[in-house]
Each structure stands twice: as C-alpha cells, then as structure tokens.
Amino acid sequence: MNVIVEFFQDNFWALLILKLLIIAGLIPVSGLAIGFGELKLSAKMQSRVGPYFAGGRYGWLQLIADGIKFIQKEDIIPAEADRPVFRWAPALVMASTVGLFIVIPFWPEGSVAGIEFSQGSVRNLDVGIFYALAISSLSTIGVLMAGWSSANKYSLMGGLRAAGQLIAYELPMVLSVIGVVIMAGTMSLQGIVDAQAGFSFFGTVDSATLGHLVPPYMILQFVGLVIFFTAALAEMSRIPFDMPIAESELVTGYLTEYSGFRFLFFFLAEFANMFTMSALAATLFLGGYLGPGVETYPILGPVYLVSKIAVLVFLMIWFRWTFPRFREDQLQNLAWKILVPLGLANIVVTAILKVVV
C-alpha cells in the first residue's frame, strides 16, 4: 500500500493521470446524479412521481437506461449538414465542461491515514478563475457550430440566439467574480478558499472559530453571488434563459438535428455544467470545501463541497420548473442594462471597502 502511495507521490505524471481518470469518472456520475435529481425533484414539484420502473421502485436506473439507449442509436447526420463542424460541436461543448473540473479544489491540504495530500484540485493554476471563465466560454463556439452546421432554419435561429445570449452573459459573470478576487487578493481558486478560511469578521471573529459555517463572501459579496448565479443559469441555457433551446418554439433549437450519442454529449454536458458552475459558485462564494472540522478530518472536505453544490443545483432545478422563459430582447436587457451596471457597482464598492476598511 505504501509503495503505491509513494509511487503516486513521487511520480508527477502518474498522479496527474490518476486525477484525470477520477475526473473522467466524476463527470458522468455527476451528470447522472444531477439528471436523476432533476427528474425526481421536478416530479415532486408537479405532483407526480417521476421515474418509477427502471431499476426498482425509485427508478434510479432511468438515466443509465437512457444513456444506453442513446449510445445504440443510429448516427444520423442531415444530408446538407457541414459534416466536420457537425461532428466537432458536441466535443467542444463537452471539452469546455471538462476543462472546468480541473481547477476546482475538492479537498483541503492535509493528510488522511498518513497519506499527505498537497493540492485540492487537479492542477492549482495561479490564474484559476480566469482560466475557468475562459474555458467555460468555449461552449459558445460549440453551440454556434451546432446551430450553423445543422442546415436547419430552426437550429440556425437557436444558434444565433445562443450566441447572443452566451456572449451577453459572459460579462456579468466575469464582473461578479472580480469582487471576490479583489477581496481574496488572488485569482487561484485554492487561494480564494484559503482566504475565506482565514477570514475574520470585523477583525475579531475568526471564520475558523465559527466552524466555517458562515461563508464570509456569501454575505459580503451577496450581490456578486446573485449575479453569478443568474449568469451561470444563462450560460447553461436553462430556463428562464433557455431561448436557444426554447422547446415550444424552436423544437430544441440548435440541438434539433442531434440524435443518439451526440445528443447524449450535449445532454451530459449540460448536467455536468450544472455541477461545475455550482462548484465554482460554491468555491467562490460559499467557501468550497470549508466546513466544521475540515482541518482535522480532511475527508469531510468533498462532502461539504458536494452538499453546497447540491443546494445550488436544487435552486437551479427549482427555477427551471417554476418560471417561464424570457424573450431574447428581455434577456439582453437584463444582461446589459441591469446585471452589468450592478456588477460594476459591486466592483467599485468592494474595492473602496477593501482599501478603506
């Protein structure tokens, strides 16, 4: 056992590949878990039961059965479609989601059963949050590619709407994060979590003594949290921002011509994106893996992180099944006229307070 641990600790590449494999496994699992949660939660909200038969009474095999169904479907590409672009679009969208997993800190530094853990994430980049936002905006290109290459007017309209929407909401997302960066003083996600861990309210009450139960940035950067959450919903094209998909108008918009495994990619990417966006929000604003007793028992770190993600994902699912969708111009209105000025004001206030207080 010790030999294996030492092997991984000494050999950089082995550790990296191990972490990547874990992430590769985590993506479908998170996607499935969140998808199943959505099915069951939406059913509860609508006075019905949801998946019931697949895999026993609770239907937990439903999504796996769906996945197998999608995999074995015929690969249909429309005759007029632009074939290489059509093929690569889902890959790009999935790539942008996967890329986000790499910087999220899952566990604190510490040791479990004598094994030392040094980094909480796959790679702790110094420009962590910058990289995360940049990678997440890759999906815009993927969506545009999907919309254009489908050779279908509905897809084209969906793709164009998506382009407008995704680009519009990049800006509020970035602005809301800058407030956190100013407060923490660093762009690396691990550093931001450390700053939250070492935060002391009014200079007297340590966050650690409170057991990290009160996330400091949730209170101080509440506006930022709201903006980030709204922009994240828009980036994922979830209701109330799902104009690009707009099922009742455009018959799933840019996804119309995708079937089988390619559709599964988009589908999984959406749920995995929910996970990563919630993870980002939890890390930036809610303290990430921090919680009571996390220094002594580092194993609790992922547990806390996952529970915070669960709360945010629940909120996303709740919004999806309650609200109708915005019209495109109302959406743009919200982004440019409301969220961007709010974000800018947030930055200004944060900067002033950081210097003054």
Added chain:
Amino acid sequence: MTESPSDEAAAEPSPLEEFAATVASTVGAARHDVVFDTVKVYVDPSAWIETLRTAKHDLGLVHFSYLSAIDWANDVAVGDPPAEPVEERFEVLAAVADLTDGRLVHFSTSLSKDEPALPTATSVYAGAAWHEREAHEMFDIDFAGHPHLEKLYLPSDFEGHPLKKSYPLLTREVKPWPGTVDVEGMPDEGDEASDEGSDDAAVTTPAGATTENPGR
C-alpha cells in the same frame, strides 16, 4: 327556453321584429322576415356593399359573424332534394351583429347559378376575407376585388367545388344514398311517473345501412 313564435301576441311586434323592420327600411330592402328569432333581410346583389356599409356605420352592427352561401338546386348529387321545387340560385348570407344587445341580422342576396359574382365585403368588414375565400372554394362564387382569393382549406390542386349540390360525396358513390329509412328509435324516457307504453322491441336499422351491411 324555446317558445314558438306563434305564442307571441300577433298584435304587437316583438322588439326583434321592430328591429328587423328598422334594418330593412334603413338599407332599403325589399323583404325581410323574422322566423324562429332569426332575422333575415333580403337585398339585391347590386346593393350588397352599400347595405353592409349602412349596417356597420348607421345601424351599429359592427361585429362580423360569418359569410356563407346556400346552393338551392332541384337536382342534388347527395342527400334529398328540396321538398318543393325551388328557384335555382346561390343564396349568399352575411351575418352581422351588434355588441350590446346581441342582435344578429342575416343579409341575404341571391346570385344566379351561371355567373355567381359579388363584390367583396372586405372593404367594409376586414374579417370577410377568409369567409369569402371559403365561399369561393366551396361554391365557386367570385368575389370581385378580393385581395387574395385562393383556396383556404383544400389543397391547391383540388378540382371542383365541394359544397355545391352537384358535387358528389365519394362515399356515396361507393354506397348510394339509401333514401329515407328508419332511424334508431329513441330509448324510452326514464320517468317512472309517465308511462310510455311503447317499448322499442325491434332493433331498427340505422340510416345509411343496407340489408347486407346492417350496422356500421
């Protein structure tokens, strides 16, 4: 509640009859009648647009209900011919109503069978557009000045005008009209107090059935 018109006192005209008389005199119609609470005012085709315009602007009949036609013919390809021989014509009906008391007036005009043509009512009521398209495709009535007189329901390569009495119904070509047959008898009424006396003992054939094919 259904009351027969004969119950009303014949001496005093009902409000509806007064209204009908007013309408008829305002538009200068030759004839009008009120039967079963249905007001019908008969006008000439040449006075069609003027009549509708007067109805809309002077009589307050602003609501356009529908426009349709009746094909009066003595030789019919489907169904039964009229009980007594009628004058063969197309009768175009336009129903317009007011929005306060709910009075509806049918303006009726008769067109000849050979060249049924009428000026379009879309200049007065914009909603007549679709109704006139339907009347055109069903009866082959030409509405002069209609902006877009094309088929409404039927595919563009459809030939014929279905609602004309000379147009056959395909299923009736396959199985001819059986004429008057017994309809299925009514079940007896459910009131124990009243004794009907007539049980429906025999099962009667539904209309349209022949002896080889008793039920459908």
Added chain:
Amino acid sequence: MTVDQDAFRYLADAAVSVELETEDMTLNIGPQHPSTHGVLRLVAKVDGERVSDVEPAIGYMHRGYEKICEVRTYPQITAIVNRIDWTSGYANEVPLIVAAEKLMELEVPERAQYIRLILTEMARIASHFMFMASFPLELGAATPLMFALRERERVLDLIESVTGGRFHPNFNRIGGVKPAYGSGSTTRKITQDLPAGFFSGSRQAMDAVLATCDEIEDLVAGNEIFLARTKRVGVLPPEIAADYGVTGPNLRASGIRFDLRKVSDYLPYDRFDFVVPIGTMGDSWDRWWVRLEEIRQAARIVQQAIDGVPSGPLQAKVPKIIKVPKGEVYVRAENPKGEMGYYIVSEGGQGPYRLKIRSASFSNISILPWVLEGVLVPDIIAIMGSLDFVLGDVDR
C-alpha cells in the same frame, strides 16, 4: 476632367448597402410543431427575429363537416359534431340541438335544460383548464400544466359519469338529453337518470376547481417573467376584433362586455348570478386573465345550478323518426372558444338541406396576419397560445 468625389462615395455606399441587404427568411412554423395547437401552418417571413409577414395556411384538418351533415340525420350529426372543438366536446352539440328544437317548436323540459347548462359549464371549465395548462407551457413554465390538467381530470370524470364520454359525450337528443348513460338501443326500459353521487361529486369538484384557480393564479399571475412575456404583447383593439369577428374571451379581453349567455336564451342562464369578466387592453395577459376568471364564474354557475335542478322528464315527447319541419334558423351559443352557431336550412327531412357551422376559432385566427405583424418570433407563440384555438374548430 473633374471627378465628382461625392458621386463616388455615394456609389460606394450604395454598393455596400446592396451587398449587405438581405432578404427576409421564410420560416415555416408547423404544421407539425409543439405549439400550434394542432396542424396549423404559419408561413412567416422573418427578418432576424422580427416578423414582417405571416400567412396562416389552414385546412390540414378539414373534414368536410358541412357536406357530411347534408347526408346525416340529426341524431347522427349530434354524434359527430362534438368533434369540432374537442376540448369542450359537450358545448358543440347544444346550439345544434337547440336550433333543431326551435324548428320543431319543441318545449324542452326544465330538467334537461339544467343538465345541459351544467354540462356546458363543465365543458367550459375543461376547455379553459386546457388553456391554463398549455399557455404557460408554451412560454416555458412546465408546472401549471400538471396542476391544471389534474383539475381538468376531475371535471372530465364528472362529464364521463353522466354521458359516458369525456371528450365526445353525444349526450343531447332532440327534445332534451339522453335518458341514461347506457348505450344504444336496448330492449329494456331505461330508468336511470343522473348517476348517484353526481351532485355531491360536482360540489367537491367545483370546490377543488376554485382552489386550483387560486393556486394557478399564485403560480403564474405574479410571475415577473410571465408578465413580461404577456403584457402588451399582441394587443387587439376592439374595433379590429369586431371587424374580424373575434368572439369569446378574446373579444372580452379587448374590453367589450359582450357575452351571449347574458343576451341569448338558448339555455336558462338568466336564472343564475354570474359576472362577465372583461380585460382592459386586449393583450395576451388580459386574454389569460379573462379565462381564469371565467373558470371561476363557471364553477359558480355550476354550484348554483346543482342546488336547483328541478325534477321532471329528461326529454320531450318526440316521435321515433325525427323529421324537422321546413324552415331556416340560426342559433348561436357562447362556447368556451367563442361564439359557435349553426344555421340550419331544413326542407322537412330527417337531416338538414344545408348546415352552416360558424365556428369560433376560424374567426379568431383570421386576425393572425394583422396582429402578428412586426412582432418577435417568440411572441408569435405567446400570441397564438393566448388566442386559444383548436384546429378542429378552425377547419371543421
């Protein structure tokens, strides 16, 4: 030779404009589409997201009712006519039967009239709940669908318990209503009337309906996004509505307080106390709100009617073979979708010589070219949904 610099500049500008000028894209919405309430095809010319011209192409569901009815007897017509507006099946039969009864100068027993009224109002509740379900769904909210359809099931169960059919009751007979929920011709005396438990079941159902109306109002009416999607969207001025023959809740949403139940006597509505809701602006929000209020009023009417159903025969004395005497009559009724009327030309036979069916949705969607000009593509869906039409009603 001097060169006119301005001319060159204008030429260059013109060349660029011509190259940048694009044609409007023709977007075909339907006939298979999640939101067109059936097989409606809209040929829309869009410029980006803005619609420049819409032409509806209808007729995908044309079944030739008027021609068919020329070769059917009146009971047969009753059986098929509830398929015109299938979300409120019972209401389609009533004006036809009343028209035939007028021609025959029949006196319909009171009990039958009350039963007709109760079932018509239940059909109205069913139709409007269908609207409550599908309209937010088209805007993206999926939850009111479940709530509204759940209540609709209660009402449909009641209708089924009386008539035997949820959507196609075929319950009216000339002279009254069908004496039982049994079927066809039998060789024994039918002694059953309304099923046991109908009155108490209706009372419970109406209470549940009113509670669900409050629930839906909470869920939908206060929602900012819903308001933003429907307020001032698809404004229909009253003059245009009257010109095009729009009827029903669409007309009342434009501010015209006109309800055939109050002015016409095809059913004994004058004995009941109910309010006719109207809107203020004629936008999609008003159309939604008017229908919500109409559900409440319909539930009120049913509650009042149930308390006072008189006893008596269910059907007037009619001969076995019904021949309607010669004459012409037009009867119109306030159906859930609008005004439905039947013009019967009878030549004394067992069936009509000509039956003209005036259906509400046909006139209601004739305004689509007018109201959809210059709106955005998502608004097409919102406006079409708010007009609440059914293709069977449009195409007959």
